[in-house]
Amino acid sequence: MSPTDNYVRRVLEALSADPERVALLREDERFTAGEFTRTVAAAAEFLRRQIVEDEIPVVAVLTVANTPATIILRYAANLIGATVVHLHSTNAVDPTDQLATRERYEILKRTGATFLAVDEENLGLARELCERLPEPPRLAALGSFGPDVLDLTTGDADAVDLKVMETDPERPAVVLFTSGTSGTPKGVTLPFRVRTLYLRAGLDAPGPITYLSTLPVSHSNGSGADLALASGGTVVLHNGFDASAVLGAVERHRVSALTLTPPQLYMLVDHPAIKDTDLSSIQIISYGGCPASPARLAEAVEVFGPVLLQFYGTTETSGISVLAPPDHFDPELRMTAGRLTAEVRVRDQDDDRDLPVGEIGEICVRSPFNMLGYWREPELTAESVRDGWVYTGDLGSLDERGYVRLHGRVGEVMKTNGIKVHPTAVENALLTHPDVAQAAVYGVADGDRVEHIHAAVVLRPGGAADFAALLGHVAGELSPQHVPAAITFHDDLPLTGAGKPDKQRLAAERTGA
Template identity: 55%
Template sequence: MPANDTYVSRILQVLDTEPGKVVLTRRDVTLTAEQFTGAVRSAAAVLRRRLGVGSGVTPVVGILTETNTPETLILRYAANLVGATVVHLHTTNAVDPNDRLTADATRRIVEETRMTVLAIDAVNLARARGIRDDVPLPVQLTALGRLGLDVVDLTRGDPAFDESTVPVASDADAVVTYTSGTTGKPKGIAVSFRTRRGFITAGLQQAWRATYLATLPMSHSSGQAADDSLASGGSVILHDGFDAGAVLDAVQQHQVTRLLVSPSQLYLLLDHPAADDADLSSITMLCYTGAPSSPDRLALAAERFGPVLMQVYGTSEAAAISMLTPPEHSDPALLGTAGRPLFAEVRIRAEADGRDLPVGEVGEIVVRSPYLMTRYVSDPELTARTVRDGWLYTGDLGFLDERGYLTICGRRAEVIKANGIKIYPAAVEQALMTHPDIAQAAVFAVVDRDRLEHLHAAVAPHDGHPKPSEDELREHIGARLSVKHMPERIHLRTALPLTGIGKPDKARLAAEASV
């Protein structure tokens, strides 16, 4: 890689060709390409000159902003442009940008990453000062504007700053994203500059320009979608969170071409009363990811929205792994799959001895890809267990069919031994979601005093649909799987609690069912 051929420098080069084009919109605020690139370069110049960023070491810059704001993008780009590692501190939630990290978790991350710079906005000024005063290492506060004598103003740099003079190592950590682990302790997943640059390859090569509506937190995969869209010469519209009505309005107002949603958000769009009359013809890619989906609901969505649906299965550690393309959504037999591996080499391995399993057998999904993480921050043991000989062990269970389509069966830790067999929760959940009245389903184990596992499920109906009885749902499962897959209890709820990545919170459901 040349001295500075980072993903940021490539995006800025694209934006430089049309300085008057509006590339970023949030509420009533718009930024042209010239304004946006000038803000990035100005901040980068100050970071390099005043704070030593880009001087031969790899400092760590924390981003503590309201996540779906222009500041989030500008500050990340500025820090990465001069070779700093960026750590997002707002949330571990990949779905809700309004969900915040606790103060204790934030301080732990600052110390764990040995952060030296904290880039903030006005909303987080008091919080940032408290963090700075509580951690043992000196931390310099910075912001895009004047927030106090103790905060360096990043707008006072040269908007014509020449980033080509700053060498950036391609294998250095570009971004660290913290996600909520099964233990509740956030895990820091580091991704290199080389990998981050690979993410925007599609944007640099595609013939059409994306207009991306960002409702998911820009600190997570939605930020990568924004990078790719800007690299295409397109633009980004920022929303504070997901509201189906607001999304439908924005699609029509801004002629949005690209959306990234969770499955539950896709259903909200499908069910919204304004969806039938809304002009959604501008959409060319409606991507959903993050949780199992109902085949019946996907069929309805494909009929309503047209050949634009795209499912992506991936992990924070491996990025995208497989894809179900828009044409494949017309085949009902494929709607229960996660598509075919397109971005990675995938194998299914036996948990007991690590051997590769044949077609149709369930095992752990392992991945080899140019987009793997570099490491878990401050956890070399977990890194070594997860990445072995270049293969990332996802912890997900699944199988490949004879055509190469991947079906996800759940997490390795979630396999339930009940009724004398191993039960994969995802299979029972898929069966439940084929019932015409069921919108959400979660299958989990409740452990009794003798440490025996009992199969339970929780379901929520579609809005306006009746709640089917437990017996009806058990019979529905038995007809599609077997009598042994029928849960002992099926808890009927109006909605299921969700985790930070938009999946049903099974730990909470199990705890509530145990009471």
């Protein structure tokens, strides 16, 4: 692929090899490769006719997240070089989670959207948003929804010549809004360059991929769908993660690839139906979003075999390291987040110097996959991107072989009992106990501002470990200085939009804040 090659063009060309194959499948809704290609081309041609010369349009997409419309609308906009903004949610894990109307309004204002592409379920909300905006975008949809809505299906698919569809690789392709610590969503702006680089793996696939998507395709998981379609394969869309439904879909559709968070991987391993499910079609299970437990990965390897691929990255940098399937059989490597795939420096937070192998500091990344910046927020961008390096806020260390270990976030390190305690170390210790399924460790300050280690755990079905048993276990695995001052037991851990345990919420519940 050339740098100016449009990734959507390459996907549509790949699908044309087998136009009768099902490309998208969701419940009773399905598109063959031929139908999908013509729908994208028609919508792209219609949008192109609406654009003023030299205008770079912004197409905001407000649809139910894991539906064919979400993918079709992104492809149609990106095919003509437009920038796509997803308005559904900042949640990269749960497609049912939704932004408040006020946040959607603010994002529309900030991005200056030219078009607002919607589905029938969100049409009323889209009209309400347009009425409130001083310069509203034009409404568009894949169908006839009224005189105020452009029907993108009426475009002329035959008028689109895929062979000439090229795009400036540095032009913004998509703006992914993520939940920020300030409460204001941050618009991570990814160029066409990143989409093109990602697609190469799908184009080189030895055969069609059947990809099960439970994470929102409106966020980073959309790249997984792109890879499957580029292989000439099929994307099976689920509206969220349900372990029973996932196992059923794997067997029914002969799923070869899926992407999960570590907690979701654990839920599959623990599910009683796993023993009776035909898993032979699975070629790769990618997982990431938060650090994984080495002990639980050992169990997952026993269940699934050599198909696990840990992916460590951020929305701002994409991939940073990968723990390949063979690495999962090495107990030492299971304690890492894999071998580096990007240029990384580990910096001292006090003097910004590069730290040697084995020392813990902030992970900084320089890579062709890095974002352009935060959408129209130069000051926020300057805080995170310095001299081409993205400062991730993740704490990590490197070993001599180029493998990275994660030690939590910059703001999560606790100083208690006279030592610095990294939450990830205590979480991993808890997860080696046979009764513990999930764990989150965080700091809570008392009235004298003394920080104490707190833990929240989910026990396995039938697990009987109590506070005293877990304290003794952590002391034996690490040291008495790492023992939590308090442990709470939960049926489920609250999660952030990135699928990580919501430690701020857990701490607030303990303090009453």
